[in-house]
Amino acid sequence: MLVATLADVARRAGVSTATVSRIINNSPKPVADALRERVLAAVAELDYVPNANAQQLARADRTAVGVIVHDVSDPYFAEITRGLQRVATEHGRLVIICNSYRDPERELAYVDLLHAHRTAAVVLTGSGYIDPATTARLDHKLRLFEATGGRVAVIGRHEHAGDAIVPENEHGGWLAGDALYRLGHTSIGVIAGPAHLTTTADRLTGLHRAAHDHGHNLTTRHIEYAGFDRNGGHAAAAILLNRNPGLTAIAALNDSMAVGALALLRERGLEVPAQISLIGFDDMPISVDVTPPLSTVRLPLEEIGARAMSLALREDGTDPQVEHVAAHLVLRASTAPPR
Amino acid sequence: MLVATLADVARRAGVSTATVSRIINNSPKPVADALRERVLAAVAELDYVPNANAQQLARADRTAVGVIVHDVSDPYFAEITRGLQRVATEHGRLVIICNSYRDPERELAYVDLLHAHRTAAVVLTGSGYIDPATTARLDHKLRLFEATGGRVAVIGRHEHAGDAIVPENEHGGWLAGDALYRLGHTSIGVIAGPAHLTTTADRLTGLHRAAHDHGHNLTTRHIEYAGFDRNGGHAAAAILLNRNPGLTAIAALNDSMAVGALALLRERGLEVPAQISLIGFDDMPISVDVTPPLSTVRLPLEEIGARAMSLALREDGTDPQVEHVAAHLVLRASTAPPR
DNA sequence: GCCTGCCAGGAAAGCGCTTACCTAAGGGGA
DNA sequence: TCCCCTTAGGTAAGCGCTTTCCTGGCAGGC
The missing domain is CATH 1.10.260.40 (lambda repressor-like DNA-binding domains)
Structure with missing residues (x-):
């Protein structure tokens, strides 16, 4: 002993x-x-x-790096985390991963905890919360951490402390919408993520803009909010379909939800893309393995993680940096013109 | 500052x-x-x-818990990690996740590191290495850690320190083989994981036993070793098919490889299960979303993680415990009798 | 009114390291 | 030969906390 x-x-x-x-x-x-x-x-x-x-x-040195993610077992974060880990390992750093499970309070608590452990940096990944009070508290804690010598990097968030990697969520949403409208769809259902997340809001904004650009309008009856996972997509697709009989396309704000939607479409006997088109978001690994392979908007998740960690670990005392990461349209077999 | x-x-x-x-x-x-x-x-x-x-x-108290996994972004470990995290959180413990990327040296180093940080416990997940020297070194380090008051729990490994959760890998292999032989298949190809991992060996042993029980024999030409991921499965399936023209079924030792194999089969224009049957292992989430949904051997991954963490965190000073976790056959649409 | 007992709060000794500073010994130059 | 400089190694002062033990003040009992 x-x-x-x-x-x-x-x-x-x-x-x-x-x-x-x-x-x-x-x-x-x-x-x-x-x-x-x-x-x-x-x-x-x-x-x-x-x-x-x-x-x-x-x-009094700082070695480990803290990473706060919504949920590592979600493929989206798994991909990002892999990039994060890779770079950290290259720098010989230990990574402490904390799952907030999308609970703002838990996220706040983890920031304190990592601060207490005097980690070299904390990387905050994944959507932030729209609630301004929460954002402010988080901002404050992050600044505090920085003030004591820690580094902060945020991925895809609106908090304004430290370095930031910002994926073009809005433009990505626009790409998805534009692709669908361009194919000739006019009645598009949107499976959105949780309404209180900034990622949901950003992607949705892009979709609205695409609708507007094509002379259309995305009304609330065409939008259904759901959990950012397979089950969420499955449930939301059902609701959307019931509410809008004429639907010819569905845009899901991430691939997990798209996969769920795809399953529901199959259950309903709807052919994709012959009878209804489907587009996802993120280009997760699974999107090539479903049938049909999913059209989606690609975000280089692993790279995003890697870049965030590089920023967080850089030694030069330069000012906070903001790096934008482009979204790209990936057309596969789940989209086609309406018949 | x-x-x-x-x-x-x-x-x-x-x-x-x-x-x-x-x-x-x-x-x-x-x-x-x-x-x-x-x-x-x-x-x-x-x-x-x-x-x-x-x-x-x-x-001088110990609070955090260290978890060593092969790769969190692998869905297999993501599932286990989720269970691990859930229970740790319930106990108010911080979890430190370390990715060994299947490198024994890195694994060893992480044990030292967690030891150095005086974590309350270290949980070692995923297959161990067949190499006895490595196993012995790891054993030694784990015992040392225990001797200083830390707890150890291993998942699906053969090291004999601390508590252990042992999934019935061998029986699972047998279930997969038995199911295939029972359907009437006689020429079965096996996509195995890396040869130096105990999980591969265990599952393979079960498959051999099933073959034997049905009066067959699994020869080396019917077995192809590959990385435990989609690409591994894809490549191995190609090799197996080329080497054994009469193949009517493929058993993959995990679902990721099965998904890769499925992709290859589709590329080759082979109908599953009409022309060739396919069975996976682990029942990962993806297995229901591919077409056809995969028959597989289910291991309750999340639960395995949860139970391991419970063992590692229990307060009573009872002796090391070994808990077995049953594997179950899940028949879906990727298996059928040979035509 | 004095002594005892109790209690809130403080002093200080670590916990296991790192590191600035000091010492003693040896070597070389004049 | 003597002195000074170099250098291997030791001494001890923290790092920021926790916790044991102690102190001083107060209330209550006789």
């Missing part, structure tokens, strides 16, 4: 703790080879593992 | 650090309300956030 400490190692090797510390951290200070070996032997014999908390405290 | 410390708060409130500490941790020791308010006000004014490293050091 008892853990070997630096002092134990020093005692065993017959040297001072300073020497042991220097050897372990191979500090530039030269140490006689004989001593070094004695110490290393003692370390091995005692199975000594330094106490990282004590090290952090004494050194 | 300067962080407020306990001492700053104490000074500002005109009390000792002891009092502040007691108030902040609301220790049982009673404190006059007036003082408490003064201190809380000072905390708010200074935006004080306790230094978690110092707290850990002083308290």
Whole structure:
């Protein structure tokens, strides 16, 4: 039960703790080879593992990086997280992943927690909340964290602390809408994400703009809000279909929901895209494996994660940076002109 | 840049650090309300956030839990991780997720790192390595960690430290094989995972046993090893098909590979299951969304994660426990008798 | 009115490290 | 030969907390 400490190692090797510390951290200070070996032997014999908390405290340096995501098991975040991790690992950083499960309070609590642990940076991924009070509190906490020497990077959010990676959600929404209108669709249903998320709002804005550009109008009866997952898409598609008999196309604000919608369409015996077109968003891996493969708006998720981490980890003290990431239309087989 | 410390708060409130500490941790020791308010006000004014490293050091308690997975962005681990996280959160624990990317050295390094951070527990998920040297080193490190008061839980591995959740991989393999033979298939190709992983070996053993039980034999020409992902399955299916013209069924050792195989089969114009049957493993979410929906062997991934975390977090000092998790056959539309 | 007992609050000793500073010994130059 | 400089290694002062133990003041009992 008892853990070997630096002092134990020093005692065993017959040297001072300073020497042991220097050897372990191979500090530039030269140490006689004989001593070094004695110490290393003692370390091995005692199975000594330094106490990282004590090290952090004494050194006052920041090593780990905290990442707050809505839910790692969601493929969207899984992709981003992979990019995040890759770059962090390249920099030799440990990543602490925290799932907020889209709960603003939990998100706030995690920021405090990462702050308390004096992580080098916190990366906040995924949609923010439209509620201004929450945003303000979060902003405040982030600034505080920065003020104490931590770095902040946000992905696809409207908070204005630290670096930011901003995917072109609005333009992406426009791309999806434009593609559909261009094909000749006029009655389009939209499966939106949760109404209180900025990502939902941004993508929807793009869709509205596309409608307007084509001389159409997206009314509330053509929009259904749902959870950003398969089940949400499934349920919303059913509602949309019941409410709008003439629907010839559905735009889902992410691919998971599109997959859910696709399942419902199949259940209803509707041919995609012959009878109804479907377009997703994000270009998640699954979109090529469903039948038909999904047309979608591609966001380079892994790259977004990687860039965010690069920003968060850069050493130069330059000002906060904002990088935009372009969305691209990916046409596959789920869209076609209405018949 | 300067962080407020306990001492700053104490000074500002005109009390000792002891009092502040007691108030902040609301220790049982009673404190006059007036003082408490003064201190809380000072905390708010200074935006004080306790230094978690110092707290850990002083308290010598263990709070966070470390989780080592192969890759969180892999749906298999994403599911498990979700269960892990859920339970950890219920216990108010912070989870540190580490991706080993199937590199034994990295895995070893992470165990050290979590040990160094004095996490309350480390949970090791996913297949272990067949190489005995690696296993022994890992075993040693885990035991060491336990000896210093940490808990260990492993999921689906053969290391023998701490608690263990063992999914019935072998029986699952048998179920898949048995189902196929029972349908009348005799020439079955197997898409296996990486050869050095125990999970691959275990599932394969079950398949061999099923073959044997039905009076057949699985030869090396019917087995192709690949990466546990979609691309691996795609490539392996091609090889298998070329090598065995008479193949009437393919068993993939996980669903991701099965999805890859399905894509290849479609490319080759082979109807599933009319011309060739396909069965997966794990029952990942995607398996219901491909066409045809995949027959597979279900492992309750989220539950496995949850149970592992429960074991790792239990307070009673009981002996290490081993819990087995049953695999179940899920027949969907990708399997049928050979024609 | 004095002594005892209780209680709120403070002083200080760590927790396990790192590191600035100091010491002692050895080597080289004059 | 003597002195000074270099250098390997040690001493000890923190890092920011927690917690044990102690103190001083007050109320109550005799």
